[in-house]
Amino acid sequence: MAEHREFFYRRLHSFLGVVPIGIFLVQHLTVNHFAVYGEESFNKAAGFMGGLPFVLLLEIFVIYLPILFHAILGVYIVFTARNNTGRYGFFRNWMYILQRITGIVTLIFIAWHVFETRVQIGLGNAEANYSLMEGILTNPIMFWFYLIGVVSTVFHFANGLWSFLVTWGLTQSPRSQRISTYFCLVVFFVVSYLGVRTLIQFAYGV
Ligand code: HEM
Secondary structure (H helix, E strand, C coil): CHHHHHHHHHHHHHHHHHCCHHHHHHHHHHHHHHHHHCHHHHHHHHHHHHCCCCHHHHHHHHHHHHHHHHHHHHHHHHHHCCCCCCCCCHHHHHHHHHHHHHHHHHHHHHHHHHHHHHHHHHCCCCCCCHHHHHHHHCCHHHHHHHHHHHHHHHHHHHHHHHHHHHHCCCCCCHHHHHHHHHHHHHHHHHHHHHHHHHHHHHHHCC
């Protein structure tokens, strides 16, 4: 019985990493990228997202609760993980370790990012607009913190996508897993570009 429950929780953890958390991550970085087309474009895009009906309910059920579940079980997995050196080749073994390290870095980054943006907006101390992010990212320490945080989160998602496809039986043969490695690499570079390009816009205005 306990084994069935663990199996179910691990499957749920895997599923939530892509739907909805991964989808939200890509959507969030795409909307933020509007900053590159100017302050007005960003404010319009952010205003549209913030003005969606039932936005708080959407945030709670589509973003916060899934991330909370994924993060709590994720931390448990990281600290109870078995050594797997014999199970994978050199490359996959490194990806396995990096998945765990980036999980923890991502957790610290998301907690801080939500605190200084969504929580402050909710408390009435800030407004969700271009100036808020410009104010944060013109500080070089915060720029580097965000740069590491965004790249770590995107790596965690892209590398997680690879293991998600294995977990759900979608890539079983060595050939399909090789193709999926290249696909996830492209996802990593494209989504990282979206995120990092936006950070540079806020920090340097270029
Ligand atoms: C934007 C945030 C996040 C996204 C998009 C995300 C996405 C994913 C995906 C897609 C997977 C692969 C699932 C699978 O192997 O089937 C995964 C695995 C994992 N995630 Fe996350 N994750 C996020 C945040 C976190 C956080 C905050 C932690 C906390 C430590 C975490 C810890 C883990 C761990 C340990 C695994 C490996 C699970 C395993 O090998 O069984 N993740 N994540």
